[in-house]
Amino acid sequence: MVKIIPKSTKLLEWLAARNSLIYRAISLYYKKLVKKExxxxxxxxxxxxxxxxxGPCPFSGILLHExxxxxxxxxxxxxxxxxxxxxLIKKLGYDNAIKIILSDGNDIAPKDFSVIHMAAQxxxxxxxxxxxxxxxxxxxxxxxxxxxxxxxxxxxINEYSVFGNYYRKAVHKWxxxxxxxxxxxx
Ligand SMILES: C[S@@+](CC[C@H](N)C(=O)[O-])C[C@H]1O[C@@H](n2cnc3c(N)ncnc32)[C@H](O)[C@@H]1O
Numbered sequence: 001m002v003k004i005i006p007k008s009t010k011l012l013e014w015l016a017a018r019n020s021l022i023y024r025a026i027s028l029y030y031k032k033l034v035k036k037e038x039x040x041x042x043x044x045x046x047x048x049x050x051x052x053x054x055g056p057c058p059f060s061g062i063l064l065h066e067x068x069x070x071x072x073x074x075x076x077x078x079x080x081x082x083x084x085x086x087x088l089i090k091k092l093g094y095d096n097a098i099k100i101i102l103s104d105g106n107d108i109a110p111k112d113f114s115v116i117h118m119a120a121q122x123x124x125x126x127x128x129x130x131x132x133x134x135x136x137x138x139x140x141x142x143x144x145x146x147x148x149x150x151x152x153x154x155x156x157i158n159e160y161s162v163f164g165n166y167y168r169k170a171v172h173k174w175x176x177x178x179x180x181x182x183x184x185x186x
Contacts, residue, residue, distance in 0.1 A: 004154055006121035010081070013057035017088045027059050029175070034063040036170040037180050041141040043115055045069035052105040052128060053119035056084040058098075060117060065097050072097065073113070077104040104128075110136040120145040120177050123156035130162060133185060140185045148178035 016023040037060075043049065047070045051061040054074035061074040076082050082102045089098050101108075105128035110116055116136060122128050129144055136142065146163055147155045166181035 006123070006155065009121060010055055013055045013059075014084065016059075017057040017084045023057065026057070027063070030059040030063055033172055033175065033177065033180070034060055035067060036172070037117070037143050038064065038067050040168060040170045040180060040182050041115055041143055043068045043070060043141075047114045048112060049073070049115045049117060050108070050110055050113035051075070051117045051119070052108075052132070053122040054081065054085055054100060055119070055121075056081045057088060058085050058100070060119065061098060062089075062092065062094065064117065065094065070115070071099075073099045073101060075101045075103040075105065075108055077102070106131050108132075110140070113137075114140055116140060116142045118142070118144045120147050120155055125155065125157045126159045126162045133183065136185050138185050142183040142185070144181050144183065145177045146179050146181055147176055151176055151178075 012026060016026045043064065045068055049064050049070050049072045051058065051072060051074040054061050054076045058074045061072045065072045079102055082100050086100045089095055089100060105122055110132045116132050118129060133142060144163060152160065163181055167184045168182045170180045172179060
């Protein structure tokens with residue numbers, strides 16, 4: 001039950017990675033969300049972006065690159081997702097700008113990145129966030145997608161309070177993601 005949203009997201013993304021109609025339909029969900037996040041963190045082409053939890057079809061990482069021109073590194077801990085998303089990135093012609101790496105967010109060293117983006121489905125979201133916040137450079141911006149409170153039991157968050165001290169927040173309507181919180185390492 002707890003993992004029902006992450007699991008169904010993954011399933012839809014498997015289909016999207018292989019079918020361009022489904023890809024275009026689902027990317028509509030992400031476009032407005034990512035545009036707001038680009039503005040929230042003021043992401044520029046000179047930034048280096050790290051996305052945690054790309055899934056088989058890493059819409060957010062792709063759109064972050066398309067909207068800003070910044071190089072993007074996407075990690076996922078699931079080897080099958082990494083294979084499928086690498087194929088997709090190649091098919092889209094983005095293999096020079098977008099790298100996909102097999103890794104757990106808990107193990108990655110984030111110090112080379114100026115922007116870190118976390119999907120709401122990252123598990124456990126609070127623990128990975130604290131690891132990244134501790135290891136990133138001063139001034140790095142961390143964007144965390146937070147599920148709506150009433151849906152949080154379907155995600156992997158043990159301690160919601162770690163997300164209380166954000167710098168700014170973008171609120172999203174009509175989505176399972178309630179907001180994206182921006183943290184700046186100081
Ligand atoms: C289905 S995706 C959703 C993201 C969406 N594709 C996007 O573009 O925003 C969520 C992915 O996060 C990955 N994931 C969950 N916890 C993780 C962690 N600790 N480290 C790396 N990847 C993780 C899962 O394997 C899954 O593929």
